Amino acid sequence: MANVAIRSVNKYYGAFHALKEINIDIADGDFVVLVGPSGCGKSTLLRMIAGLEDISSGEVEIGGQVINDLLPQERDIAMVFQNYALYPHMTVAENMSFALRLARVPKPERDAKVTRAAAILGLENLLDRRPAQLSGGQRQRVAMGRAIVRDPQVFLFDEPLSNLDAKLRVQMRAEIKELHERLGTTTIYVTHDQIEAMTMADRIVVMQNGEVAQVGAPLDLYDLPRKKFVAGFIGSPAMNFLSGHAKAGHFLTSDGIELPLGPNAAVEGDDLSYGIRPEHLRLGDSGVPMHVTVVEPTGAETQVLGRIGEQPVVCAFRERLDIRPGAVIHVLPDEDKLHIFGKDGHRLN
Amino acid sequence: MSTSSSLQISSNRKRRHRNNRHGGWRHTVFGVLILGILLFPVYWMVNVSLQQGGAAAMTPWLPIDITLHGYAKAFQDQGGHLLTSLIVASGSVVFSLLVAAPAAYALAVFRVRWANAVLLAILVSQMIPGIVVANALYGAYTKIGLLNSILGLILADSSAGIPFSILILNAFMRSMPLSVLEAARIDGAGPLRTLVSVVLPMSRNSIVTAGLFTFLFSWSDFLFALTLTTTDDVRPVTLGLYVYISGFISDWSSVMATSVLASIPTIVLLVFAQRYIAAGTTAGAVK
Ligand SMILES: Nc1ncnc2c1ncn2[C@@H]1O[C@H](COP(=O)(O)OP(=O)(O)OP(=O)(O)O)[C@@H](O)[C@H]1O
Ligand SMILES: [Mg+2]
Numbered sequence: 001m002a003n004v005a006i007r008s009v010n011k012y013y014g015a016f017h018a019l020k021e022i023n024i025d026i027a028d029g030d031f032v033v034l035v036g037p038s039g040c041g042k043s044t045l046l047r048m049i050a051g052l053e054d055i056s057s058g059e060v061e062i063g064g065q066v067i068n069d070l071l072p073q074e075r076d077i078a079m080v081f082q083n084y085a086l087y088p089h090m091t092v093a094e095n096m097s098f099a100l101r102l103a104r105v106p107k108p109e110r111d112a113k114v115t116r117a118a119a120i121l122g123l124e125n126l127l128d129r130r131p132a133q134l135s136g137g138q139r140q141r142v143a144m145g146r147a148i149v150r151d152p153q154v155f156l157f158d159e160p161l162s163n164l165d166a167k168l169r170v171q172m173r174a175e176i177k178e179l180h181e182r183l184g185t186t187t188i189y190v191t192h193d194q195i196e197a198m199t200m201a202d203r204i205v206v207m208q209n210g211e212v213a214q215v216g217a218p219l220d221l222y223d224l225p226r227k228k229f230v231a232g233f234i235g236s237p238a239m240n241f242l243s244g245h246a247k248a249g250h251f252l253t254s255d256g257i258e259l260p261l262g263p264n265a266a267v268e269g270d271d272l273s274y275g276i277r278p279e280h281l282r283l284g285d286s287g288v289p290m291h292v293t294v295v296e297p298t299g300a301e302t303q304v305l306g307r308i309g310e311q312p313v314v315c316a317f318r319e320r321l322d323i324r325p326g327a328v329i330h331v332l333p334d335e336d337k338l339h340i341f342g343k344d345g346h347r348l349n
Numbered sequence: 350m351s352t353s354s355s356l357q358i359s360s361n362r363k364r365r366h367r368n369n370r371h372g373g374w375r376h377t378v379f380g381v382l383i384l385g386i387l388l389f390p391v392y393w394m395v396n397v398s399l400q401q402g403g404a405a406a407m408t409p410w411l412p413i414d415i416t417l418h419g420y421a422k423a424f425q426d427q428g429g430h431l432l433t434s435l436i437v438a439s440g441s442v443v444f445s446l447l448v449a450a451p452a453a454y455a456l457a458v459f460r461v462r463w464a465n466a467v468l469l470a471i472l473v474s475q476m477i478p479g480i481v482v483a484n485a486l487y488g489a490y491t492k493i494g495l496l497n498s499i500l501g502l503i504l505a506d507s508s509a510g511i512p513f514s515i516l517i518l519n520a521f522m523r524s525m526p527l528s529v530l531e532a533a534r535i536d537g538a539g540p541l542r543t544l545v546s547v548v549l550p551m552s553r554n555s556i557v558t559a560g561l562f563t564f565l566f567s568w569s570d571f572l573f574a575l576t577l578t579t580t581d582d583v584r585p586v587t588l589g590l591y592v593y594i595s596g597f598i599s600d601w602s603s604v605m606a607t608s609v610l611a612s613i614p615t616i617v618l619l620v621f622a623q624r625y626i627a628a629g630t631t632a633g634a635v636k
C-alpha cells in the first residue's frame with residue numbers, strides 16, 4: 001500500500017491544455033474520488049497515473065517513488081475500465097491470472113490468488129466461463145477480480161459502474177466500498193456521478209476544465225464549497241442560485257426581492273450569487289414569496305419547484321404538504337447555511 | 350429498403366403473408382434451377398471423372414458404369430503436382446500471415462505516422478496486374494536463382510497474400526477495443542506479448558479469412574507458376590492440368606479426376622472456415 005502524490009502535473013494534447021497544474025495528495029489507504037463534468041480531464045489524469053498517457057510536465061509519486069518514467073506494469077497499480085476490457089478469448093480464471101502468468105508467479109500461488117479473489121467477489125462458479133457468457137454485473141466483478149489478484153499498491157477505477165443499470169449500480173457501489181474497507185488499498189476512482197462520489201469517497205477531488213476546483217471530505221464540500229461550480233455540482237437536488245447584489249447588509253435579487261443575509265451582512269458587491277440548498281429553505285407564514293409551478297412528492301420529502309421573482313428555485317420539504325401549482329408560498333432561508341459567491345465564482349462568506 | 354418493407358409488413362401483413370406462401374414454391378423452383386445451372390459444370394466434372402475415358406461430350410449423363418481408373422491415373426500423373434500445390438499454398442499462407450499479422454497490428458495500434466498512407470500504398474499495390482509482377486519477378490528470380498523452386502513460388506504468391514492479409518487484419522484490429530490492449534499493458538504485457546496473447550486470439554476470424562483467401566489464391570495461381578517455373582521439377586497442379594490437357598486430350602476422365610482432386614482442398618477449407626468468416630470474436634470484451 002502506498003500514498004500517491006501528484007505534483008504540478010500538466011497534460012497537453014498538442015496545443016490543447018487538458019490538465020493544468022494539478023496538485024493532489026492522497027494518503028495511504030484513502031478512497032479518493034475524482035469527479036467532474038464530462039471532458040474535465042478525470043480519465044486523462046487517471047490514465048497518466050496508470051502509465052497509459054505520458055505526463056507532459058510535473059511528477060507523480062507512488063509510495064515516495066517518482067513513477068513518471070516507469071512502465072505501467074512497474075508502477076504496481078491495477079486498473080478497472082469503464083467497459084471492463086476483459087480478454088474475450090480467455091475464461092474468467094484466465095482473465096484474472098493473466099498478469100500473474102506474465103509475472104511468472106508459480107501456478108499453485110496463482111490458483112490460490114484467483115480462488116481468493118473469486119471468493120471475495122462471488123465468482124467461484126463462473127471461473128470457467130468466458131466473458132461473453134456473463135452478465136454486465138458479473139463482467140464488472142471479473143474486471144475487479146483481475147485487479148484484486150495483483151494485490152497492487154493502488155487501485156484505479158474509471159467510471160466502472162456507468163454501464164450498469166441503476167439498481168446494480170447501487171449494489172456494486174456498496175461492494176466496491178466494502179472491498180476497499182476489507183483490503184485497505186489506496187483507491188482512485190473516477191466518476192461523473194456526484195452521488196457516487198458522495199457515498200463512496202473518503203475525499204473528493206472536484207475537477208473543472210482541467211483544473212482542481214476543490215478537494216475535501218464529502219460533507220466538507222457539501223457544507224463549505226469554495227466555488228460556485230462545486231456548490232452547484234455537489235448535492236442533489238442542486239443548490240439554488242439567485243443572482244443579485246448586496247449592499248449595507250441587504251441582498252436584493254435582480255428582481256428587487258430582498259433575501260436575508262443573517263450572519264453574512266458584511267458581504268457586499270454586484271453580480272453576486274445567493275446560494276441556498278433546497279433542503280435549507282423552510283416554509284413560513286411570512287418570508288420570501290415563491291410562486292409554485294410543480295410539486296413532486298417523493299415520499300420521503302416533497303420537492304416544490306417554483307420561482308422567486310423570475311428566478312427558478314427548488315425547495316425540499318420534509319413534511320407532506322398540500323401545496324398546489326399556482327399557489328404562492330413563503331419560504332425562509334436558513335441563514336447559517338447560505339453560500340454567497342462573487343462574480344468570479346469564488347465564495348465570499 | 351428495410352423501412353419500406355417493414356411498413357409493408359405492418360400495413361399489409363395478411364396479404365404479404367399470403368403472397369409469400371404462394372410465391373414460396375415458385376421461388377424455390379427458380380432458385381433450384383439457377384443452382385442447377387451453376388453447379389452443372391461441377392456435376393459434369395464429377396460425372397466424367399467417374400467413367401471410362403474418352404471424349405467428354407460423348408460421356409453418358411449418369412455415371413452408371415463407375416470406374417476409378419481416371420483417379421488412379423490422375424494420382425499417378427498429377428499426385429506430385431498436387432503435393433507441390435499443397436506445399437506452395439500452405440507455405441504462402443504461413444509466410445503471409447507471419448508478415449502480415451505484426452504489420453497490421455503495428456499499423457492499427459501504434460501511433461504510426463503515415464499509417465494511412467502506407468495502407469493506401471498497400472491497397473494500390475493490389476491493383477497492379479499479376480502479369481506485371483510476374484514479369485518483374487522473372488527477371489529478379491533469374492538473377493538470384495529462385496526460378497523453379499518452391500520457395501520462389503511461395504514468395505511470389507505471398508506478394509499477393511501479404512498485402513491482402515494486411516488490409517483484412519488491419520481493418521479488424523482497428524475495430525478492436527483499445528481498452529483491452531491497455532488492460533494487457535497494465536497487466537504487464539509488452540507489445541509482442543500483447544500481439545501473441547491478446548490480439549491474435551481476438552483476431553482469429555480475420556486471420557482465418559485472410560489465410561483462406563491467401564490459400565485459395567495460391568492454390569489457383571497459374572500466372573506465377575507459368576512464369577516462374579520452366580521445368581517439370583516444381584509444378585503446381587494448375588500448370589499440371591494445363592499441360593495435361595494439351596497432352597492427353599483424349600482421356601477426359603483423368604483430366605476431370607485431377608480437377609476433382611484439385612477442388613477438394615478448397616472445398617474442405619471453405620466448409621471448415623465458413624463459421625469463422627465474418628463472425629465476431631470480441632463478444633464479451635467490453636460493456
Ligand atoms: N487523445 C486525445 N487527444 C486530444 N484530446 C484529448 C485526447 N484525450 C482526451 N482529450 C481531451 O482532453 C479532455 C479531457 O478528456 P478526459 O477523457 O480526461 O475527460 P473526462 O473527464 O474523463 O470525461 P468523461 O466524463 O466524458 O469521461 C477532453 O476535452 C478531451 O477532448
Ligand atoms: Mg472519462
